[in-house]
Structures are given as structure tokens and as C-alpha cells.
Amino acid sequence: MKILTNEKYPIESERNKEIHVPKEVGTVAVWRGEATEVKFKDFRDRLKDAGAGNNPANVNPNVAGVEWGVLDRNTQFREVTVVKKFSDTTLYFSTPPADAPKSIKQRFADLTNSTGSTAAADLDAAKRAQLEYNEKIKEIPRW
Numbered sequence: 001m002k003i004l005t006n007e008k009y010p011i012e013s014e015r016n017k018e019i020h021v022p023k024e025v026g027t028v029a030v031w032r033g034e035a036t037e038v039k040f041k042d043f044r045d046r047l048k049d050a051g052a053g054n055n056p057a058n059v060n061p062n063v064a065g066v067e068w069g070v071l072d073r074n075t076q077f078r079e080v081t082v083v084k085k086f087s088d089t090t091l092y093f094s095t096p097p098a099d100a101p102k103s104i105k106q107r108f109a110d111l112t113n114s115t116g117s118t119a120a121a122d123l124d125a126a127k128r129a130q131l132e133y134n135e136k137i138k139e140i141p142r143w
Contacts, residue, residue, distance in 0.1 A: 001026035
């Protein structure tokens with residue numbers, strides 16, 4: 001909503017100016033006598049005025065900042081992977097890049113140096129145990 005403020009408007013820097021405010025704020029200001037509503041000729045003028053300060057080239061649609069993460073080798077990659085997300089880009093690294101935070105480098109080192117078993121090793125161990133068990137029960141008489 002566009003309003004023309006007067007001397008009673010509570011914000012001194014916006015007194016005696018035409019400003020855009022949310023409809024709820026404008027309605028209350030008009031009701032209290034602090035402003036008058038600016039009427040538009042038609043919807044085209046209203047849309048033109050509303051978009052006057054909006055230049056799409058000056059707006060960054062992406063969230064500012066960088067997100068870091070470390071994926072374990074049991075995820076989609078078969079090795080420990082560093083993930084860097086910024087704007088609408090996601091990058092994957094096999095080693096931490098120079099600009100990675102210390103916590104990411106430490107997490108990468110912890111996961112790389114771990115001696116924990118992987119799913120493939122667990123499966124091989126289970127197969128081996130099953131084969132040994134089958135060999136052991138071959139000679140048992142069955143009734």
C-alpha cells in the first residue's frame with residue numbers, strides 16, 4: 001500500500017513522504033490520521049510503482065554463505081568425500097581443499113584413518129563363516 005505521511009507519522013525520517021508499507025500498517029496509519037492513502041489510476045500504475053525499485057539484475061537469488069560436509073565411504077561414493085555447497089553449486093572433493101575449515105579437515109582425517117569395517121568386508125566375513133559352518137556339519141549323521 002502506498003501512503004502519504006504527515007507530521008503525526010511516528011517515524012521522523014519518513015514524515016511528509018510517499019512510502020510503501022504493508023496494507024495492515026497503511027490502514028492503521030490512515031485510520032489514526034497519520035497518513036492518507038495514495039490512490040492509483042488503475043492496476044497498471046500500481047504494478048509499475050510497486051516494481052520501480054525492483055531490478056532483477058541487482059538481486060542475488062542464492063543464499064549467501066558456504067556449507068561444508070564430509071561423506072563417509074559407506075555413502076554414494078566408495079571413499080571419504082568432502083562436500084562444498086554454495087549458491088546453487090555442489091562440489092565434491094576427494095581431499096579437503098585449501099579453503100576448507102579446520103573442523104572439516106579434522107573430520108576427513110578421522111574418517112580416512114578409521115579402521116572400521118565396510119559393508120563389503122562384513123559380507124565377505126559372513127560368507128566365509130557360512131562356508132566353514134557348512135564344512136563342519138557335512139560329516140554329522142542325519143536321521
